[in-house]
Amino acid sequence: MIAALVRVPLARLVRAPRGWLPIAGWSLLAIVAALSARTSSGADHVLRGTFGFVVLPLLTYGIVSATLGGAGLRPALRGLVALGASPPRAALGSIGVAMTASAVTCGLLAAAVCLVAHTSSDPPLAWDLPASFGVASLGGAAYAGYFCAGSAVGRGAMRGALLALDYVVGAGAGFGSLFTPRGHVMSLLGGPAAFELPRRMSSVLLVLLAVIYVGLAVRLARRVR
Secondary structure, eight states: OHHHHHHHHHHHHHHSHHHHHHHHHHHHHHHHHHHHHHTTTOHHHHIIIIIIIIIHHHHHHHHHHHHTTTSOHHHHHHHHHHTTOOHHHHHHHHHHHHHHHHHHHHHHHHHHHHHHHOOTTSOOHHHHHHHHHHHHHHHHHHHHHHHHHHHTSTTTTHHHHHHHHHHHHTTSSSGGGGSSHHHHHHHHTTSOOGGGOOHHHHHHHHHHHHHHHHHHHHHHTTSOO
8 A cells, every 4th residue: 555655646757747847847947057157147146046946846847747747746646545545655755755756856866957057166075966966855855845735726726826825925035934844945055144044043944844834734634625
């Protein structure tokens, strides 16, 4: 049963075009931006700009959507629950796949962007590559938990609403940036600090946000209809 809880969402992600097409498309955009930045602004600029502001949240959004078959979290769990899985365990299986896929994909893509766009004005690659991978992996996991929480409301329409909220509230450095992943991710990538917090605190809060949103998603998915 444990293998089935992971196999079903993983199959949705890998086999359906809605899974790999967004990954390919957003990855291509990030690499093109990195190639452009190589002759001008460098890796830090493109990581804070095209990658961090656009690609990271939208890539994770696509991964979560594909993992759930384009539906909400509760509708995506009906088949597993019908086979005897408990809703919380089924929810954790799907969320785990979404978070793992988002963390790995975003981390590897950030490292590739850093490598392609790196110039002499950037920090040494020996430091910049693992830092970029770590920040993007943490950001991808936090965004996945965030979008899974939105997916657990109704038929999943709140997933898009949370994406919009992240752009509106999280884009600034005000109090609202504490509650969505964007402010903390941008801070860790060298942008403005979220509500003037130290960057190390943003790392802690990203982990905390991921835990909170996963817990909320699992709680909301307890009643599969």
